Amino acid sequence: MKNVLVVYYTQSGQLEEIARNIAKPLLEDAETSVTFFNIEMVKPFPFPWKPAQFFDVFPESFLQIPTEIHTPSQDILSQKYDLIILAYQVWYLSPSIPITSFLKSEFAKQLLDDTPVVTVIGCRNMWALAQEKVKTLLKNVNAKLVGNIALVDRHINHISVITIVEWMFTGKKEKYLGLFPKPGVSDKEISGSTKFGTIILKYLKSDSYINLQEELVANDAVEIRPFLIEMDKKANKMFKIWANTIIKKTNSRPVWLKGFYIYLLVAIWIMSPIVYILHLFTFPLKYPKIKKEKKYYKGV
Numbered sequence: 266m267k268n269v270l271v272v273y274y275t276q277s278g279q280l281e282e283i284a285r286n287i288a289k290p291l292l293e294d295a296e297t298s299v300t301f302f303n304i305e306m307v308k309p310f311p312f313p314w315k316p317a318q319f320f321d322v323f324p325e326s327f328l329q330i331p332t333e334i335h336t337p338s339q340d341i342l343s344q345k346y347d348l349i350i351l352a353y354q355v356w357y358l359s360p361s362i363p364i365t366s367f368l369k370s371e372f373a374k375q376l377l378d379d380t381p382v383v384t385v386i387g388c389r390n391m392w393a394l395a396q397e398k399v400k401t402l403l404k405n406v407n408a409k410l411v412g413n414i415a416l417v418d419r420h421i422n423h424i425s426v427i428t429i430v431e432w433m434f435t436g437k438k439e440k441y442l443g444l445f446p447k448p449g450v451s452d453k454e455i456s457g458s459t460k461f462g463t464i465i466l467k468y469l470k471s472d473s474y475i476n477l478q479e480e481l482v483a484n485d486a487v488e489i490r491p492f493l494i495e496m497d498k499k500a501n502k503m504f505k506i507w508a509n510t511i512i513k514k515t516n517s518r519p520v521w522l523k524g525f526y527i528y529l530l531v532a533i534w535i536m537s538p539i540v541y542i543l544h545l546f547t548f549p550l551k552y553p554k555i556k557k558e559k560k561y562y563k564g565v
Contacts, residue, residue, distance in 0.1 A: 267297045267469050268344055270376065273352035273385075274304040274363035276312035277438065279449050280387045283416055283458055284352040287385060290462035297466065302341055304363045307333040313436035320522045326356040327508040329398065331366035342372055348469050349377060349408070352385040355395040357508075358501055360402070368402040377408035381474055383465060386415040387450055389429050390422065391497045393489070393562045400565075410565045411474035414461050414486040416450045422493075426533055461486055478565050489559040492544045496537065503532070 271288050275281040281303070291297045311318055325332070336342075353364040360368070367373050382403055386392045392415050403410050418425040428448035431441045440447055461481060468477045481487070507528065511521045548555070 267347045269297060269299045269348045269350065269469070270341065270344070270346045271299060271301045271350045271352065272304065272367065273301070274354070274361060274367075275352075276310065276354075277432070277436070277449075279438070279455070280352050280354060280385075283387050283450065283455055284350065284385060286455055286458045287352075287414070287462045287465070288350065289459045290466050291469070294466055297469070300341060300344070302337055304367050305335040306363055306366075307335060310362070312433075314433050316434065317519075317522075319433065320526055321518075322362060323357050323504075323522070323525060324508040324512040326362055326365075327359050327504050328512060329359055329365045329369075329402075330362075330512075331369040332362060334363060334366045334370065337372055337376075342375060346376065346380055348465070349380055349382045350385060350465075351382055351399075351403075352387065353399065355386065355388040355392050358391060358497060358504055359395050360399050364399075365402070368399070368406065374406045377403065377406045380408055381411045382408045383412035383414065383477075384410065386413070386417075388415075388417055389425050389449075390417050390490070391493050391500070392417065393494050394497045394501050396562075411468075412465065412477045412481055412486075413565055414458070414481060415488070416454055416458060417488070418449055419451065419454075419488075420446050422537065423533070460484055478563075482563050487563045489562050491548075491555045491559065492541055494558060494562065495544055496540060499540065500532070503528070 269288070269291055271284050273280050273284045284301070288299050288301075291299050310322070324330075351364070354361040356362065359365070384396065384399060386396065388395075396413060396415075400410060418429065420428070424445065425448070428441055428445050431445075432438055432448040438448055461484065464480050464484065465477070468474045507525050511518060511525065514521045
């Protein structure tokens with residue numbers, strides 16, 4: 266019997282749906298036992314978000330500052346797992362606070378120690394550098410990252426900004442104004458993610474994950490868009506400055522958060538198109554570097 270733990274945190278339910286679809290072949294296998302652990306916060310985050318609350322979590326999200334979560338049940342903690350599937354959202358270019366809090370907890374050290382892990386990302390589009398941060402957190406608890414699946418909103422950047430904001434602040438995953446596409450990962454991709462579970466199950470039973478990521482990538486588990494990698498890097502540099510500044514401004518925090526909000530508007534609607542144009546012009550010169558980066562970020 267193989268024991269698998271699926272760890273996730275979800276607000277809208279999308280990530281749980283993704284996790285359960287991926288786990289479906291494992292659940293249907295008579296020789297595999299699957300346990301789900303939904304991370305629960307001692308102080309829950311709201312959904313739908315209010316704008317002030319959404320921006321207020323920025324510094325702690327980006328700086329990966331943990332907060333208190335409820336301890337997993339003794340049944341979960343007493344088990345040794347053959348594989349852990351870790352499904353997470355990206356908040357402000359970093360793993361969400363609940364996932365960071367889990368990975369920095371004492372019970373994560375117990376559960377993940379010397380255990381193979383497959384990460385599953387459900388986000389808008391930029392996830393590559395968040396995954397690098399998760400790699401570090403997993404290394405710190407002696408986990409063994411063996412696979413990664415990234416499901417994203419595949420609409421163009423500015424369309425997805427509009428639709429995701431509407432979803433976050435209303436809680437409704439529907440076509441905004443009846444004109445825009447539905448926000449988030451498409452229903453087709455979510456239902457189709459079961460194929461990844463079939464691949465994972467094969468390697469779980471073989472007790473070897475040597476070629477798992479290559480097979481996942483061959484089945485479209487990861488798509489790398491060079492422009493988004495470039496934006497991710499630039500935004501991380503700026504977010505670091507803003508987060509480190511705001512975290513120190515106890516009394517004037519709301520004012521600084523408003524400044525950060527204005528910066529985001531400028532970055533998304535003015536700076537981003539300029540960076541994209543420059544990216545297109547310089548693409549031929551940077552092609553060898555881009556090719557190398559695509560290979561790296563597709564791997565584990």
